[in-house]
Amino acid sequence: MFFGLGILRGMNITLMNFIRSYTRKRGSGEIGALTTVQYPEERLPEKEKFRNFPFLIYDDKPEDLRCVACDICAQDCPPRCIYIVKETDEAGKPMKKPAVFDIDFTVCMNCGICEEVCPFDAIFMDHEFEIADSDRHDKLLYHRDDLLKTNEHFHKIRPNDGREVDTRLAEAKEAKAKKDEARKKAAEAKAAAKAKAEAEKATEAKEDKPPETEKESDPQ
Amino acid sequence: MDQMFVNIKAALVGLSDKVFPDWVGVLVSIAVSIVAIALLGPLIMMYLTLIERKVVARMQNRIGPNRVGKYGLLQPLADGVKMLIKEDIVPRNADKVLHLLAPILIVAPALLVFAVLPFGRNMTAVDLNVGILFFAAISSIGTIGIFMAAWGSNNKFSVLGGMRSVAQMISYEIPMVMSVVPVLLAVGSLSTNAIVEAQADWHWFVFTPWGFLGCVIFFLCGVAECNRSPFDLAEAESEIIAGFHTEYSGMKFALFYMAEFMSAFTISGMTTTLFLGGWQGPLLPSWLWFFLKTYGLIFIMLWFRATLPRLRVDQLMALAWKFLLPLSLVNIVATCIWHFLSDEAFFTPAAFLVPLALLVFSYWGLMKLNQPYMPEKRVYPLVD
């Protein structure tokens, strides 16, 4: 009703904020308290869901990293900032290991798609964000060895995800072990069957009986 | 203590009188005043930027600059160095001479106004007997500089900002001068010193009804004159980049910045002189009183900036022409009534209440007349 009352009310709010910024403790979260964090000296605790540049994970020693150089992440990367070359053994046969794994952090847009598409849980998004450097061409092109980080690091920054990934990997390992065992058993059975068949053959060479068991014992 | 600076100047002049003929003494006296003002202006500007950033930061629950020096006290120096070493860009199709001259032409009036500000007892650089008129005249020269900057840059946004700024400055100059007239009526002189002298013994004009209204109108118009928020349409970042100084960089931009802050100071100082008793005050030295009052007003300016959103162009013009101008005209009448009723005494109830009633009535009437068109609140029966 009074012309200018709203202005006075608004000015009261700013004045109270001005006064409270001196009287209330910084960071206490009260109305009017300062919210500034003096960054290089003080930091806010990192959130677990924070996602930033990717890194490559390895379990025990840097040689056996989880990455198998399947090139899926490089194909799916929207800005195409990943470059992978498979390692080859002496004979020139490609191995399941990257010889070159480069990520250009000047191009990377922190989308996290590489993490999502990786079928081997080998690449994850890090919490590292202070990568500023004076040289943008060489220093920000991260090579394989710069990207390597341990599983412990992953557990440290993202404990929940780490646990989940580990159980998943353990399950997969178990499944693989079971499968291996099954395959081994099957192979054994096959071998046994073969031996048996050969024996039978040997015996039946005289009896002229066709071998049938060979097909049935095929594991898959 | 009160006459510290006056004594220093007298000592300097006395020193030169011993060595040189007497006409050099006059020149020395002039030079001392000029050097003092030429140093004071930029110094005030530098620390006003720091104060502004600090105060606005505190109002927004931030800390503000605190890295360079203790409490960020050296921040203005760092800013100055940054401004000086920046590249100085002149647009290719710009009018080069105008582009170069405009910042100078804007700073010079802002600095000239310092000459008539009474900083303390006997501390007016030039006691012109047309001091207030000098203030009004010199601050109106700034429009030419803004035109030059706007047109010389050869940039659409510059011209838009310049047009807006000049329209605004012309509009607000009228209620500003009109709101000074009551003071001149009461004092009977245009000299700033005489105005301050007339307000001795706590007879500050702001304690009278017409003085209070005049103070508010003058200060608001002053805020608009130096293009400060909420009247900063001329350099509205979100609409026209930076207005008339879009194309300026480096030290030339710093000159615009300097002019803005120095005129903020002179407007506050003039309000202090005209309505808040100038350097009058008990106990403390007179110049300290002047600076205390002036910085109080500057704090209010910063407070405005932290609180109020920018006005629209039509609101801006409507405020000046339809509200402040009639009100300041009524204020002159109220002053005359006060003058005849009070009979040379500063405070008499009749002389206080009759103008107050008149002003409140006209305020209310203008408010009613200026009520903006409000459409009726729409009702959607089917929705509810």
Place this chain on the structure above:
Amino acid sequence: MPQLEFLIKCGVYGLMGLGIIAAVGAVLLPNLFHAGLALAFVLVTIAGIFMSVGAEFLGMVQILLYVGGVMTLIIYTIMLTGRLGAKDVRAQNRQGIFAAIAAGFFVCWIGPLILKTGAWPQRESDSAPPLLSVEDLGMSLMTEYVFPFEVLGVLLFAVLIGAIVIARQDRPS
């Protein structure tokens, strides 16, 4: 102090020189915007001359009204009417030579007359020259010159309305 007087004299003559140069610019500059600014400079120098002869109030009014008001108006109109720096638009018409002859004749006629009249009233001797205070001016405006003052008020009011009516874009039907 004759030395100071000499300095002030130099200043006044300098102002006059600058004023004439700027006036030539105001008349001849092809770009109207520059011409307007030159005129503003002439007005400021004339205000300085007013101040130097003791008409402080008038000098200030000159700056306030002319530089702050009229010049702003003129520059505003220059910007509104556009086609400013166009090179193909001639600034001058073809009467230049005749105008120069006429002006030269005018100066050659009146100038010697001024110089020949030896008996201009001088007030050099007065140690305290009569400075008109603002109060005196105000008093005479309200007493001796009250009629022209009122007429001027009416005129300005008419001008205010007239200018709006002429320049207004949309006329109510």
Place this chain on the structure above:
Amino acid sequence: MIIPLEHVLLFSLILFAIGMVGVLTRRNAIGILISIELLLNAVNVNLVCFSRVSEDPMAGQMFAFFVIALAAAAAAVGLAIVVAIYRTRNTVQTDEIQLLKW
């Protein structure tokens, strides 16, 4: 008077002559207005300087004051006319505005 009156008169004479040349030669209507302001100012200089040396110092200053006010009025109306002409004719060059009525 700190300088002889003749010199001020000569100054205002030259100013007047320059303004006259401007009025006669400018094509642009605003240019003519600028030159007219020059003429008025030359006259004002004379008035103020005469008031300085005359017995009645008030008259000259008063007339100069009225001249300034009238010049402001003239400029306001003149520029309004220029803007109106520009709206209808789309030009402010005086030799292109030949019709008496439009």
